[in-house]
Structures are given as C-alpha cells and as structure tokens.
Amino acid sequence: MTLRVAVAGAAGRMGQAVVAAVEAADDLQLTGKADPQLGVALADVLGDADVVVDFTRPDTALANALQCLDAGVHVVIGTTGFDPEPLRTATGANVFIAPNFAISAVLMMRFAAEASRHMAKAEIIELHHDGKLDAPSGTAARTAELMEGDVPIHSVRLPGLVAHQEVIFGDVGQTLTIRQDSLTRESFMPGVLIAVRRVPQLTESPVVGLEHLLFG
Numbered sequence: 001m002t003l004r005v006a007v008a009g010a011a012g013r014m015g016q017a018v019v020a021a022v023e024a025a026d027d028l029q030l031t032g033k034a035d036p037q038l039g040v041a042l043a044d045v046l047g048d049a050d051v052v053v054d055f056t057r058p059d060t061a062l063a064n065a066l067q068c069l070d071a072g073v074h075v076v077i078g079t080t081g082f083d084p085e086p087l088r089t090a091t092g093a094n095v096f097i098a099p100n101f102a103i104s105a106v107l108m109m110r111f112a113a114e115a116s117r118h119m120a121k122a123e124i125i126e127l128h129h130d131g132k133l134d135a136p137s138g139t140a141a142r143t144a145e146l147m148e149g150d151v152p153i154h155s156v157r158l159p160g161l162v163a164h165q166e167v168i169f170g171d172v173g174q175t176l177t178i179r180q181d182s183l184t185r186e187s188f189m190p191g192v193l194i195a196v197r198r199v200p201q202l203t204e205s206p207v208v209g210l211e212h213l214l215f216g
C-alpha cells in the first residue's frame with residue numbers, strides 16, 4: 001500500500017530535501033507541500049495525507065501537530081526548540097519526534113551516554129549554520145539528557161556549517177572526543193523515511209528519538 005505524505009515547511013532547507021526523498025521512494029506518494037512561502041496552508045493538504053512531515057519553526061510546530069491529530073493524520077516532527085509536552089495527552093493519530101534523524105547522530109548519542117558512565121566529566125560543543133533559530137540544539141539537549149552528570153553545552157553558529165557535534169570527556173590524564181558531522185541535509189533522509197513508514201503502526205504516542213525505531 002502506498003502511503004500518502006505531505007510536507008509542512010516544504011519550501012525550507014529541510015522541507016525541500018524531504019520532498020525530494022519522498023518523491024524518490026517507490027512506496028510513498030507526495031500529496032502536499034504546505035508552506036506560507038508557497039501560499040499553501042497545512043489545512044489545505046491534510047485531506048489527502050496519511051502522514052505529515054513537519055520541518056517548520058519552533059513557534060509553529062506544536063500547533064501544526066495538533067492540527068494534524070485533529071484531522072486524524074499521523075505526524076513526524078523534525079522541528080526542534082519547542083516543548084512537545086501537550087502532545088503527551090493528544091489523541092487522534094500518532095506522533096513521532098526526533099531531534100536528529102541522522103543515524104550517525106543517534107549512534108553518537110548512544111556512545112556518549114555509555115562513555116558518561118565511565119568518565120569523570122564531559123562538555124558538549126554543538127555547531128550549526130547561522131540560520132538555525134534555536135540554541136542549544138535539540139540534539140545537544142537530548143544528548144545531555146541521556147548522559148550522566150551535569151553536562152554544559154556550548155553553541156556555535158557560523159555560515160558554511162550544516163549540523164555538527166562534539167562530546168568531549170575528561171578524566172585523569174586522558175580525554176575522549178566523540179564527533180558527529182551531518183555534511184549535507186540528505187544525511188537526515190534515511191531516518192525521516194524510516195519514521196514515515198513506521199509512524200502509522202506505533203503502539204504508543206508520542207515516541208521521541210530515532211533510537212526507538214532503530215534499536216527498539
């Protein structure tokens with residue numbers, strides 16, 4: 001069965017990459033592109049969609065998701081920097097959220113969590129392009145949450161960067177650095193497509209983190 005997919009934020013940096021990835025997948029059909037820049041509202045695309053993928057802005061992602069659930073449409077959220085708490089009690093369809101859809105980033109978070117149990121202290125440096133609206137990044141916040149101890153986060157915003165993170169550990173006479181780089185936005189697409197295919201079958205909602213689909 002072909003899943004019908006609409007993209008919210010379709011004119012944005014991530015949205016354009018999602019549109020291309022959905023169009024290239026044989027088992028998915030792109031049925032809508034919502035974005036104020038295209039003059040298309042989310043409400044206009046919900047009637048034809050089984051799943052919406054949201055890469056918009058921190059100030060609109062929650063309202064978009066609630067609108068999808070009201071319409072009985074599943075939603076995969078990549079937007080970061082908003083509080084998803086109200087989605088815990090929302091019903092109508094399933095929600096999947098990931099602060100980072102790159103499989104290498106999920107592995108970085110997992111290895112950092114493991115290392116934090118054995119090393120005395122750690123700090124995170126996250127580096128992103130200068131168009132990113134939120135700081136610290138959702139990935140850095142989630143990494144710190146998964147690690148033991150109090151982990152300071154430093155944010156760098158520069159043109160030329162995409163999405164990068166170093167987790168640096170220190171202990172007696174030794175350090176360990178775990179580094180992950182998303183060099184292009186295509187790095188996020190395999191993870192986004194896994195989430196799109198799996199979100200209709202989730203047995204709980206919301207599910208937060210690609211690790212639950214990869215390892216769970």
Ligand SMILES: NC(=O)c1ccc[n+]([C@@H]2O[C@H](COP(=O)([O-])OP(=O)(O)OC[C@H]3O[C@@H](n4cnc5c(N)ncnc54)[C@H](O)[C@@H]3O)[C@@H](O)[C@H]2O)c1
Pocket residue numbers: 008009010011012013014015034035036037042055056057058060064077078079080081098099100101102132133134163188
């Ligand atoms: N989870 C991940 O793996 C991941 C990876 C990269 C970026 N992100 C996040 O994705 C989000 C988007 O990033 P970007 O670089 O593509 O931003 P962007 O500014 O390039 O694109 C956002 C788009 O959303 C549109 N938009 C605004 N309000 C809207 C609404 N109500 N409905 C539909 N569209 C709307 C804007 O017009 C814009 O085209 C950010 O929160 C970013 O942090 C997440």
